[in-house]
Amino acid sequence: MLCEQCNSPMEPEEEREFGGRKLCEDCYIDALSPAKTCDPWATYTASRLDTQELNPAQEVILKLIAQQGHATLAELMKATGLDEAALMREIAALRHMELIRGAMMPGGGRAFKLFKDQG
Ligand SMILES: [Zn+2]
Structure with missing residues (x-):
């Protein structure tokens, strides 16, 4: 059968x-x-x-953005200790994973927010 x-x-x-x-x-x-x-x-x-396992720098980035609601490039460089080029690579990876996105601050200037934060 x-x-x-x-x-x-x-x-x-x-x-x-x-x-x-x-x-x-x-x-x-x-x-x-x-x-x-x-x-x-x-x-x-x-x-x-x-494949979405985060490296330590990416975790620092996400944590800072989650804590503050947003974070600027300068704040993220300070928090991660990375130079701008290295930081941008991590940010690009996080954006690709749809975990963060770029945002314009009300006062002008760029920052990053959590992807799900549409505010
Ligand atoms: Zn069977």
């Missing part, structure tokens, strides 16, 4: 029932643990999150 999920042949004693379907043991285990799925979108999302 065949598993109704993956169509692989299975012995009658391997048969498991889940949601009214007859499944092989592998598919039954998969059905019981929906987090472990072969959904390409879930895999994509998970791998995308994996």
Whole structure:
């Protein structure tokens, strides 16, 4: 007989029932643990999150912006100890990850805000 999920042949004693379907043991285990799925979108999302691990400088940048609501380039250089070129690389990475965005300050001048902060 065949598993109704993956169509692989299975012995009658391997048969498991889940949601009214007859499944092989592998598919039954998969059905019981929906987090472990072969959904390409879930895999994509998970791998995308994996690549979003922040380095220490990026964490300092995010923390300062979260604390102050915004931060200028000068403030971020002071907080991270990076020079402008190195800092801009980290900022570019954070913007690419949609964690921060550039913003104009009411008094003029550029600053950075959290991406989700639309104020
Ligand atoms: Zn199966």
